[in-house]
Amino acid sequence: MSSISLDLGESSEPSxxxxxxxxxxxxxxxxxxxxxxxxxxxxxxxxxxxxxEDICEFLARAGLDPIPDHYELAWLYLAGASSTQxxxxxxxxxxxxxxxxxxxxxxxxxxxxxxxxxxLAAMVEKAKSDINEAQLTADRSGQDVANFGAALGxxxxxxxNPDAAREAVAKLQILTxxxxxxxxxxxxxxxERSKAMSQLKSRLVQSQKQALSxxxxxxxxxxxxxxxxxxAIEVAHETKQPLSVAFCDIDFFKxxxxxxxxxxxxxxxxxxxxxxxxxxxxxAHVARHGGEEYALLFENMNASLACDLxxxxxxxxxxxxxxxxDTNVSIGEVTISCGVATLQIGETGASMLSRADQxxxxxxxxxxxxxxxxx
Numbered sequence: 001m002s003s004i005s006l007d008l009g010e011s012s013e014p015s016x017x018x019x020x021x022x023x024x025x026x027x028x029x030x031x032x033x034x035x036x037x038x039x040x041x042x043x044x045x046x047x048x049x050x051x052x053e054d055i056c057e058f059l060a061r062a063g064l065d066p067i068p069d070h071y072e073l074a075w076l077y078l079a080g081a082s083s084t085q086x087x088x089x090x091x092x093x094x095x096x097x098x099x100x101x102x103x104x105x106x107x108x109x110x111x112x113x114x115x116x117x118x119x120l121a122a123m124v125e126k127a128k129s130d131i132n133e134a135q136l137t138a139d140r141s142g143q144d145v146a147n148f149g150a151a152l153g154x155x156x157x158x159x160x161n162p163d164a165a166r167e168a169v170a171k172l173q174i175l176t177x178x179x180x181x182x183x184x185x186x187x188x189x190x191x192e193r194s195k196a197m198s199q200l201k202s203r204l205v206q207s208q209k210q211a212l213s214x215x216x217x218x219x220x221x222x223x224x225x226x227x228x229x230x231x232a233i234e235v236a237h238e239t240k241q242p243l244s245v246a247f248c249d250i251d252f253f254k255x256x257x258x259x260x261x262x263x264x265x266x267x268x269x270x271x272x273x274x275x276x277x278x279x280x281x282x283x284a285h286v287a288r289h290g291g292e293e294y295a296l297l298f299e300n301m302n303a304s305l306a307c308d309l310x311x312x313x314x315x316x317x318x319x320x321x322x323x324x325x326d327t328n329v330s331i332g333e334v335t336i337s338c339g340v341a342t343l344q345i346g347e348t349g350a351s352m353l354s355r356a357d358q359x360x361x362x363x364x365x366x367x368x369x370x371x372x373x374x375x
Contacts, residue, residue, distance in 0.1 A: 054078050063098030067262065073104055076111045085111060101257060102291035105266070109215045214288040216266060217273035225287035225295050229349050232299055236343055243343040244298040244306040245352055247360040248276065248313075251335045251368040253292040260331060264324055265292075268334055271322065279313040303342045303373045310338050310371050318369075335369035342374075 055074040056066075064070040077089055089107065093099060099107070212224035220228070229245065236243035250256075250272055257265040269292060276286045276294055284306070289295040298306040314336060322331035339360030341352050355374035363372040 051075075051078065061098070062093060062104070064101065064104055069108055069262070070104060073108045073111070076108070100291075101262060101265075102253070105216070105262075106290040109221065217270050217288050219273050219277065219294075220285070220287040222287065222289050222295070225285070225289065225297065226349075228285055228287075229297055229353075232297060233343060233349050233352075236299070237346075241300050242302040244301050244303050244340055245343075245356050246296040246298070246306055246310060246338050246340045246371075247289065247353075247356050248272075248294045248296065248310065248336045248338045249360060249364065250292040251337055251364075256331065256334075260324060260329070264331060268292075268322065268331065272317065272334065272336060275316050276313050279309055279316065284309060303340045306340050306342075307371050307373065310340070314338075314369065314371075337363040337368045338371040339363055340371060340373045 055071060055078065058074040058077060059066060059070055062070075062074075064073075077086065089099070092103065096103075212220055212227075214221040232243055235241070250268065253265065253268070256268055269288075272292075273286070273288060273294065276296065280286045280296065283298070283301070285297040285299075287295045287297075296306070296310070298309070301309075317334055317336060320334070322334055323329065324331060337360060339356045339358065339362065341356035341359060343352050359372040359374040363370050366372070
């Protein structure tokens with residue numbers, strides 16, 4: 001049995017002095033009538049004190065420890081979240097009385113990856129502007145061609161008069177030169193607009209890719225999995241081919257976080273993700289469904305074949321013992337529990353996922369480190 005060292009890098013815990021300053025800093029007593037120059041900290045607090053208080057109040061309501069990721073979540077919630085995201089977070093806190101560290105990690109991934117409404121609006125406005133400018137350029141080019149044609153007709157008519165021929169030829173040369181210059185300018189403008197539109201398209205594609213990816217593991221996220229599942233179910237119903245899904249959950253993950261810290265927890269999540277991805281290969285799709293839970297989609301595979309693949313992943317995890325590289329402290333055995341369900345005739349995705357979730361619940365409650373198949 002081999003061991004794997006998890007390189008934790010530098011500690012992400014903030015210093016006690018910073019926390020004291022953020023959470024407990026009070027204004028110093030100043031002597032009345034004595035003018036003192038404001039320190040940089042004082043100027044900062046005057047500008048941002050309200051936001052600091054709001055962040056601390058959010059962390060207190062959510063029951064989250066004051067660590068960098070949680071500060072970032074609070075900041076995004078207060079300053080960058082869409083109304084839908086804020087409602088989702090508020091509803092979760094109302095239902096659960098706060099936010100768990102694992103759920104906070106999932107929320108942070110979603111909010112980091114989501115393109116903001118303001119950014120999207122700006123990109124749409126930029127696209128409109130580029131399209132309008134391109135249309136104006138095309139309109140000007142069309143008008144230039146019409147004007148050139150009219151002027152050319154007049155000049156050609158003038159050629160029938162020998163006395164006006166020399167003047168007409170000179171005008172034609174000037175008209176032709178002007179037309180060539182305007183055509184070149186229009187071409188350059190259209191190329192510039194085309195380049196801007198291509199850059200905007202690339203940015204939108206990248207934003208879409210980020211919106212469907214999990215920042216921590218690089219796996220597809222829950223949204224991407226749901227989209228792929230909907231397509232796979234439609235195909236399975238049409239072709240009558242089997243389709244299975246599985247939920248996999250890291251056993252005793254809270255204990256790992258509580259004992260070794262969130263940095264180690266993140267690396268355990270990444271390790272399990274890599275093992276599942278390697279075992280799945282091209283045979284199955286793996287996504288991080290949230291927190292320490294993964295979802296797998298097995299096209300053209302029944303529950304038995306899906307279990308074979310999952311057992312391969314369990315065996316690889318069982319063969320490793322994880323060690324925190326910087327402290328050399330053993331993290332111990334990391335195992336997963338899984339629930340598998342196969343699509344039934346006429347069944348919806350929500351129903352199949354619910355059965356897989358119930359099977360996972362059974363695996364958790366009958367000993368863990370095992371796979372249960374939904375009836």
